[in-house]
Amino acid sequence: MRETGHDPSGHRSRLRQRLLEGGDDSLADHEVVEYLLMTAIPQKDVKPLARVLIQKFGSLAGVFNAEPRALMQVSGIKETAAAALKIAGIASRRLAQSALREESVLSSWQALIDYLHIDMAHLTHERVRVLYLNLQNRLLLDQVVSDGTLDESAIYTREIISKAMAIGAAALILVHNHPSGSPQPSRADIQVTQKIIDACRHLNITVHDHVIIGREGHVSLKAKGLI
Numbered sequence: 001m002r003e004t005g006h007d008p009s010g011h012r013s014r015l016r017q018r019l020l021e022g023g024d025d026s027l028a029d030h031e032v033v034e035y036l037l038m039t040a041i042p043q044k045d046v047k048p049l050a051r052v053l054i055q056k057f058g059s060l061a062g063v064f065n066a067e068p069r070a071l072m073q074v075s076g077i078k079e080t081a082a083a084a085l086k087i088a089g090i091a092s093r094r095l096a097q098s099a100l101r102e103e104s105v106l107s108s109w110q111a112l113i114d115y116l117h118i119d120m121a122h123l124t125h126e127r128v129r130v131l132y133l134n135l136q137n138r139l140l141l142d143q144v145v146s147d148g149t150l151d152e153s154a155i156y157t158r159e160i161i162s163k164a165m166a167i168g169a170a171a172l173i174l175v176h177n178h179p180s181g182s183p184q185p186s187r188a189d190i191q192v193t194q195k196i197i198d199a200c201r202h203l204n205i206t207v208h209d210h211v212i213i214g215r216e217g218h219v220s221l222k223a224k225g226l227i
Contacts, residue, residue, distance in 0.1 A: 066087030
C-alpha cells in the first residue's frame with residue numbers, strides 16, 4: 001500500500017521497495033544515508049540532508065565514522081539521527097571484525113584490509129592500533145594504543161609486549177592511518193616498526209606486519225620488503 005501521510009509522493013515507499021527487492025547496490029550511498037535518516041526523522045524530506053552529509057564527510061564511510069558531535073553540527077541532525085548513523089557504523093565494523101575472529105587473519109587478509117578501511121581510512125587524525133593474535137593467528141584483541149602522530153612516544157613497546165603476554169598473544173600486527181590520504185610509509189614509520197620487531201623477537205612474539213591505511217589505499221611494510 002502506498003503511504004500518504006508523510007510520503008505524499010510515494011518516494012519513501014519506492015526507496016523501501018528497491019531496498020527490499022534489490023541487491024547491495026540497489027541504493028546509492030546518499031540513499032543509504034537517507035533511509036537511515038527516514039527512521040529517525042519521519043516527518044521530513046531527508047534526501048537533501050543525506051546529500052549534505054555525504055558531501056561534508058566525503059563518503060558513506062565518512063558519515064558512518066563521524067563523531068556524533070560532528071554530525072550534529074549539520075543543520076537538521078539531532079541526537080536521534082546522529083545515533084541512527086552511529087549504530088550503522090558500529091554494525092558495519094562489528095560485521096567486518098567478526099570475519100577476523102572466525103579464521104586466521106593471515107588467510108583472510110582482504111577481510112582484514114576491508115575492516116581497517118571501514119574503521120580508519122576516513123579519520124582526520126592519526127590512530128595507532130595493535131591487533132593481537134593467538135597461535136592460530138586468529139584475532140584475540142584489537143586495541144587502539146594511541147591517537148596522534150606515530151613516533152617513539154606514541155607506541156610504547158613495553159606496554160604492547162605486556163598486553164601480548166597478559167592475553168597470551170603469540171603474534172601481532174601493527175596498524176596506523178595517514179590522514180593525508182596517502183598510505184606510503186615514512187622513514188619514521190619503518191624505524192619505529194623495526195624497534196618493535198626487535199623487542200618482540202626476544203620474547204618469541206612475532207610481528208607479522210605493519211599496515212598503513214589511507215583513503216588512497218593501503219601499504220603492507222612486509223609486502224614492500226621494508227621489514
